[in-house]
Amino acid sequence: MNLRARLLIFVPYAWLLVFFLVPFGIVLKISLSDIALAIPPYVPTMKDGFWTMIRGLDLENYAFIGAGAVFASFTLLVLAIAMFQILYPRVRRALIPDARYGIFDSAAVALTALAVVVVNIAVLVAVLSFLFPVLSDFVDIPDFLYFAAYLSSLKIALISTLLTLLIGYPIAYGMARSAEHWRPTLLMLVILPFWTSFLIRVYAWMGILSTEGYLNQLLINIGVISDPLVILNTNIAVYIGIVYTYLPFMVLPIYASLDKMDDSLVEAAEDLGCTALSAFWLVTAPLSKPGVIAGCFLVFIPTLGEFVIPSLLGGSNTLMIGKVLWEEFFNNRDWPVASAVAVILLFILIVPIVAFQRNQEGGER
Amino acid sequence: MRKFSWFNATSLTFGFAFLYLPMLILIIYSFNESRLVTVWAGFSTKWYGELFQNKAFLDAAKVTIKVAFWSSTLATILGTMAAYIMVRTGQFRGRGLFSGMIYAPLVMPEVITGLSLLLFFIAIGLDRGVITIVLAHTTFAMCYVSVVVTSRLVSFDQSLEEAALDLGCTPFDAFRSVTLPIIMPAVISGWLLAFTLSLDDLVIASFTSGPSSTTLPIKIFSAVRLGVTPEINALSTIMIGLVTIGVISASLVSRSMSIKAKADERRAEQD
Numbered sequence: 001m002n003l004r005a006r007l008l009i010f011v012p013y014a015w016l017l018v019f020f021l022v023p024f025g026i027v028l029k030i031s032l033s034d035i036a037l038a039i040p041p042y043v044p045t046m047k048d049g050f051w052t053m054i055r056g057l058d059l060e061n062y063a064f065i066g067a068g069a070v071f072a073s074f075t076l077l078v079l080a081i082a083m084f085q086i087l088y089p090r091v092r093r094a095l096i097p098d099a100r101y102g103i104f105d106s107a108a109v110a111l112t113a114l115a116v117v118v119v120n121i122a123v124l125v126a127v128l129s130f131l132f133p134v135l136s137d138f139v140d141i142p143d144f145l146y147f148a149a150y151l152s153s154l155k156i157a158l159i160s161t162l163l164t165l166l167i168g169y170p171i172a173y174g175m176a177r178s179a180e181h182w183r184p185t186l187l188m189l190v191i192l193p194f195w196t197s198f199l200i201r202v203y204a205w206m207g208i209l210s211t212e213g214y215l216n217q218l219l220i221n222i223g224v225i226s227d228p229l230v231i232l233n234t235n236i237a238v239y240i241g242i243v244y245t246y247l248p249f250m251v252l253p254i255y256a257s258l259d260k261m262d263d264s265l266v267e268a269a270e271d272l273g274c275t276a277l278s279a280f281w282l283v284t285a286p287l288s289k290p291g292v293i294a295g296c297f298l299v300f301i302p303t304l305g306e307f308v309i310p311s312l313l314g315g316s317n318t319l320m321i322g323k324v325l326w327e328e329f330f331n332n333r334d335w336p337v338a339s340a341v342a343v344i345l346l347f348i349l350i351v352p353i354v355a356f357q358r359n360q361e362g363g364e365r
Numbered sequence: 366m367r368k369f370s371w372f373n374a375t376s377l378t379f380g381f382a383f384l385y386l387p388m389l390i391l392i393i394y395s396f397n398e399s400r401l402v403t404v405w406a407g408f409s410t411k412w413y414g415e416l417f418q419n420k421a422f423l424d425a426a427k428v429t430i431k432v433a434f435w436s437s438t439l440a441t442i443l444g445t446m447a448a449y450i451m452v453r454t455g456q457f458r459g460r461g462l463f464s465g466m467i468y469a470p471l472v473m474p475e476v477i478t479g480l481s482l483l484l485f486f487i488a489i490g491l492d493r494g495v496i497t498i499v500l501a502h503t504t505f506a507m508c509y510v511s512v513v514v515t516s517r518l519v520s521f522d523q524s525l526e527e528a529a530l531d532l533g534c535t536p537f538d539a540f541r542s543v544t545l546p547i548i549m550p551a552v553i554s555g556w557l558l559a560f561t562l563s564l565d566d567l568v569i570a571s572f573t574s575g576p577s578s579t580t581l582p583i584k585i586f587s588a589v590r591l592g593v594t595p596e597i598n599a600l601s602t603i604m605i606g607l608v609t610i611g612v613i614s615a616s617l618v619s620r621s622m623s624i625k626a627k628a629d630e631r632r633a634e635q636d
Contacts, residue, residue: 004536004537005454008446008449008450008454009450009454009457009463011443011446012443012444012446012447012450012507012511013459013463015443015503015504015507016447016463016466016467016504016507017466019482019485019500019501019503019504020466020469020470020504021466022485023481023482023484023485024481026481026484026485026488027477027480027481027484030484167380167383170372170373170376170380171376171377171380171381173373173376174369174372174373174374174376174377174380175377177368177369177370177373178369178373178377179369186377188612188613188616189381189384189385190384191612192608192609192612193384193385193388195561195608195611195612196388196604196605196608196609197564197565197582197601197604197605197608198565198567199565199567199582199585199586199589200388200391200585200601200604200605201387201388203391203585203589203593203597203601204387204388204390204391204601205387206589206592206593207390207391207394207402207403207593207598208387208390210403210592210593212403213403214390214403217403244383244384244387247380247383247384251380297472298472301472301474302472302474302475304474305473305474305475305476305477306474307474307475307476307568308567308568308586311590312589312590322474322475322476325476325477325480326476326568329480329572330571335484338480339480339484342476342477342480342481345474345476345477346477349472349473349474353468353469353472353473356472357465357468
């Protein structure tokens with residue numbers, strides 16, 4: 001490789017290393033330090049050399065979050081999955097050089113699914129083992145807050161991903177079925193909101209959902225209800241906000257996979273005696289699976305750390321981890337705990353992010 | 366022939382109504398006379414006038430546009446380089462890490478990126494201000510640019526570049542006179558994407574901005590937290606209008622560019 005190519009690689013590589021990877025190292029370091037009343041508000045643990053640092057490392061922030069156990073189990077699990085994902089393709093290539101999709105790949109998928117189930121069980125076990133001491137001395141409420149926030153973020157992200165899929169799939173399907181000359185326009189209509197400010201799109205719902213908002217006015221005027229519904233500042237408003245803002249992320253990949261599909265396959269299924277519905281289930285749905293998977297990841301991953309939607313549409317009892325991190329940082333000025341919250345969120349996210357990247361690379365091949 | 370059923374028609378109608386009605390309501394009520402945002406009291410443009418009197422918003426808008434311009438330009442250069450490396454350079458040490466670092470910011474929650482960059486800037490002793498926001502925005506926007514440019518680089522005929530090299534071009538000349546014109550539509554849309562991402566961003570900007578460098582989303586957010594106001598409705602309408610004009614004109618430009626490129630290719634084949 002010549003000098004020019006090296007230089008070309010060096011610039012963006014160095015940029016990403018400095019502004020993406022190094023900052024994470026600093027977060028990790030600060031998450032292991034003590035809070036102090038100073039600027040910056042923490043005591044660095046690395047200034048007296050390596051061994052002093054190791055002795056001085058402070059797992060208190062993680063214990064404070066009550067997630068030390070989860071942290072450890074996630075680390076192990078992520079390592080195990082990473083090892084498996086690296087080893088499996090090599091072993092497979094060594095065993096059967098020219099194998100197509102077969103039993104081994106199914107096994108790989110099953111193992112990955114198993115890993116996801118294990119993650120969930122680990123969380124559940126950690127929660128249960130955590131809940132009982134808390135029940136005995138309920139004074140320790142802050143600890144519970146973080147756990148509840150992680151769990152409720154997971155719940156909100158899962159439910160809203162499902163809702164987005166249920167609403168997004170018919171739209172993508174309708175787009176793929178529409179006449180050829182309509183499709184660029186429809187595609188642009190889906191993309192346009194994506195370019196419009198996220199903040200403004202969330203804000204638009206505040207006027208609609210508030211107690212004296214447009215929705216309540218409409219429903220009262222046509223006589224469906226007599227008292228205004230309380231939607232704003234509840235979890236329902238959060239779901240509506242997430243589905244609304246993330247809908248393009250779901251529609252676009254599903255549309256892309258449906259658009260590529262060969263129509264004659266559906267016709268063949270119908271010629272062979274399938275009803276329209278069973279042709280859809282047997283042919284269209286499986287072929288659109290890559291798009292559905294990509295869409296679900298694109299909605300689920302960013303939703304998990306969402307901050308704007310829960311803070312504008314959610315109420316004080318809407319717990320989401322992005323909001324907790326923000327408040328811990330800006331309101332309580334507890335930087336070490338905010339960093340620890342970020343590190344754990346990152347570990348929870350590594351599994352879906354790696355899975356997403358593999359899914360994307362698999363799709364390109 | 367694809368069948369377009371009533372089910373498809375209804376789902377499209379409801380889907381697009383869901384996507385566009387909230388914004389439409391916002392636009393309509395920005396022309397409301399009354400300060401009570403939910404009661405219609407006649408047509409008026411007075412909130413637009415008041416918006417342009419508001420110095421805090423105008424200052425924030427200036428900072429935002431400055432940040433968006435510089436970060437999107439930097440991100441376009443870095444992102445195009447990254448895309449070129451990923452597509453054209455073969456195996457090199459650390460390629461896996463590199464591709465991971467390009468994909469990760471696309472899905473990373475903004476709170477994590479923002480927090481880590483802020484702690485980084487403090488650790489190296491860089492004062493928070495316009496520069497730190499530009500650095501932060503460049504970092505996440507370059508990944509979007511590189512994804513957009515990669516998809517274009519993958520699809521074009523590499524032999525054109527090889528021909529230029531065979532005819533005596535230096536690699537840089539070949540890139541400038543052959544590759545760059547072909548991927549230009551993608552580079553331009555990458556720049557536009559980076560620009561709007563920077564214009565929109567609240568979370569990362571909140572972490573990395575200093576007291577003297579408030580951006581428009583930060584201003585809007587602190588105003589919106591207290592409730593719906595007619596000034597913000599007016600501001601939102603202006604922003605929606607600008608983005609709509611931008612997206613439509615960009616798509617028209619890229620369509621005409623790709624038609625021209627195809628015509629050129631056809632002419633080249635005939636010659």
